[in-house]
Amino acid sequence: MKALLLVAHGSRRQQSNDEVVLLADKLRKKCFMHYDIVNAAFLELAEVLIPDGIKKCIDEGASSIVVLPYFLNSGRHVIEDIPNIVNDTIKNHPDVDIRIAPHLGASDLMMELLIASANSTKQS
Template sequence: MKALLIIAHGSRRQASNDEVKKIATQIREHGQHDFDIVESAFLELASPLIPEGIEHCVKSGAKQIVVSPYFLNSGKHVTEDIPEIIAEVKAAHPDIIIEVTPHVGSSPIMLDLILKTASGS
C-alpha cells in the first residue's frame, strides 16, 4: 500500500491546522491518484506530529510513504528539520520506503497559481 503524508508547520490557531487536514481529506476523496492512504501531520504545535503521522500510515498498511512538505519556502524546517525527522523514522522502519518530495513552493506550477489567484480566476 502507498501513502501520502502532507506535512505542514503546525499552528497555535486550530483553524489553520484544520485547513491542512481538510486538504488531506479532499485529496483522499478526490480519487484520481495512486495513494491508498492520505493523511496529514505537523512539524510542531499541532497533532499528529510527523513521526505519529508516519506511524499511522504504517499501522494502516503502508509499505511506501510519500512525504509532501506543505511549505512555500526552503527554510530550515524544509532543509534540515524535516529530513532529520524522516531519517530517524526511517531507521525505526527499515522495511518501509519513505521518500520526501520537494516542498510545495518549489513546484513549477506555483507561478501560474500566483498569477491566477492575483487575477481572480
C-alpha cells in the same frame, strides 16, 4: 499500499491546523488513483507529529510513503528539520520506502497558481 503524508508547520491557531487536515481529506478523494492513504501531520505545535503521522500510514498498511512538505520557502524546516525527523523515523521502519517530496514552493506549477489566484481577484 502507497501513502501520502502532507506535513505542515503546525499553528497555535487550531483553525489553521484544521485547514491542513481538511486539505488532506480533499486530497484523499482527489488522488486515490495515485495514493491509497493520505494523511496530515505537523512539524510542531499540533497533533499528529511527523513520526506519529508516518506510523499511522504504516498502521493503515502503507509499504511506501511520500512525505510532502506543505511549505512555500526552503527554510530550515524544509532543509533540516523535516529531513532529520523523517530520517530518524525511517530507522524504526526499515521495510517501508519513505521519501521526502520537494516542498510546495519548488513546484513548476507555482507560477500558474499565483497567476490564477491574482486573476481571481479581478473577477470579484
